[in-house]
Amino acid sequence: MASAVFQGPGRMKRAVFAGTGSYLPARRMTNADLERMVDTSDAWIVQRTGIRERRIAAPGEATSDLALPAARAALADASLAAEDLDAIIVATMLGDRLVPATAARIQADLGARRAAAFDLNAACTGFIYALAAGAAGIKSGLFRNALVIGSECNSRMVDWTDRNTCILFGDGAGAAVLAAADGAGGSDILAFELGCDGAKADLIAVEAGGTRLPTTPETAAAGRHFLTMNGREVFKFAVNSICRMLTDLCARNGIALNDIALCVPHQVNYRVIEACCERVPLPLDRFYLNIDRCGNTSAASIPIALDEAVRAGRLARGDLLCLLGFGAGMTWGSALVRW
Ligand SMILES: CC(C)(COP(=O)(O)OP(=O)(O)OC[C@H]1O[C@@H](n2cnc3c(N)ncnc32)[C@H](O)[C@@H]1OP(=O)(O)O)[C@@H](O)C(=O)NCCC(=O)NCCS
Numbered sequence: 001m002a003s004a005v006f007q008g009p010g011r012m013k014r015a016v017f018a019g020t021g022s023y024l025p026a027r028r029m030t031n032a033d034l035e036r037m038v039d040t041s042d043a044w045i046v047q048r049t050g051i052r053e054r055r056i057a058a059p060g061e062a063t064s065d066l067a068l069p070a071a072r073a074a075l076a077d078a079s080l081a082a083e084d085l086d087a088i089i090v091a092t093m094l095g096d097r098l099v100p101a102t103a104a105r106i107q108a109d110l111g112a113r114r115a116a117a118f119d120l121n122a123a124c125t126g127f128i129y130a131l132a133a134g135a136a137g138i139k140s141g142l143f144r145n146a147l148v149i150g151s152e153c154n155s156r157m158v159d160w161t162d163r164n165t166c167i168l169f170g171d172g173a174g175a176a177v178l179a180a181a182d183g184a185g186g187s188d189i190l191a192f193e194l195g196c197d198g199a200k201a202d203l204i205a206v207e208a209g210g211t212r213l214p215t216t217p218e219t220a221a222a223g224r225h226f227l228t229m230n231g232r233e234v235f236k237f238a239v240n241s242i243c244r245m246l247t248d249l250c251a252r253n254g255i256a257l258n259d260i261a262l263c264v265p266h267q268v269n270y271r272v273i274e275a276c277c278e279r280v281p282l283p284l285d286r287f288y289l290n291i292d293r294c295g296n297t298s299a300a301s302i303p304i305a306l307d308e309a310v311r312a313g314r315l316a317r318g319d320l321l322c323l324l325g326f327g328a329g330m331t332w333g334s335a336l337v338r339w
Pocket residue numbers: 039040041044045048049124163164167168204229231232234235268269296326327328
């Protein structure tokens with residue numbers, strides 16, 4: 001499939017990472033908890049996915065409630081005030097409400113008076129798409145500072161009686177502040193690849209609740225508002241996408257695989273990453289993984305893992321960092337960063 005490829009910075013401004021933050025809701029749901037809910041076992045889940053526990057939002061805790069602490073942490077890390085922001089972009093599959101955008105609520109709660117605010121849905125690739133939108137705004141001179149958030153309350157979309165899906169997902173939020181840089185220095189975003197194969201749109205979907213199949217008592221009773229997925233096909237898509245994006249990214253940017261200090265992939269399944277490491281090849285320790293503790297948090301997974309990797313000292317100045325996403329759509333996206 002063809003992809004949109006962006007190589008920077010050219011004559012435009014540079015977009016750099018100024019700060020990161022993340023937030024996980026307090027409640028831990030372990031595999032033992034799931035054993036009491038569906039016909040599964042800790043051994044099966046660990047062996048097939050690598051997941052041991054995931055976090056679940058409290059009743060009443062919505063997408064923006066997860067996003068806010070992550071956003072505040074990223075702003076503090078960037079030493080910026082909310083009023084410095086020109087844009088807030090929230091990548092999410094399920095916002096607080098259908099209308100208005102969750103970003104609008106976050107703008108008000110942060111007090112980011114000057115900021116444009118909008119949501120973006122590219123499923124689990126959402127954070128990479130949102131990062132590209134923020135970086136493009138900065139490179140073009142439209143924004144100076146952009147807050148990019150991935151936030152998901154997957155637990156509200158999951159059928160807790162379906163063992164094929166409910167074991168995989170978790171809730172959480174991650175955020176990054178992007179800033180315009182005129183001179184040298186800063187964690188420079190060098191290139192993006194974004195793509196979509198819409199013909200595969202049915203591989204992961206929520207059927208009802210949109211204009212195609214509006215909400216009715218029947219759709220609710222039939223459980224058509226829950227997420228459905230073809231796990232095996234998604235697994236293959238994930239491995240193929242990651243391997244191809246990594247190889248292409250290296251070829252386009254004139255770098256060797258071994259030059260990449262750290263990959264932060266969408267946290268989908270430990271076996272997916274293991275398969276990629278074998279095929280590419282790249283040692284497993286070049287991938288930052290938190291799937292055992294967080295499960296799949298969709299658009300939040302890359303920014304949560306990135307923030308954790310930064311806090312854990314996994315990135316040094318000048319390191320080449322590769323962000324790798326894929327998800328419903330089917331979408332994919334990668335970003336190359338000189339940290
Ligand atoms: C979902 C996933 C873990 C399933 O693993 P898998 O190795 O492909 O397993 P299969 O679907 O082949 O199922 C194997 C067996 O385990 C069973 N099974 C499925 N879920 C189970 C569970 N939670 N506990 C126990 N058994 C389970 C299946 O019913 C099947 O039984 P059968 O052989 O009797 O039919 C894996 O395909 C995956 O991670 N895919 C990617 C999904 C994803 O992350 N999507 C979001 C992407 S953004």
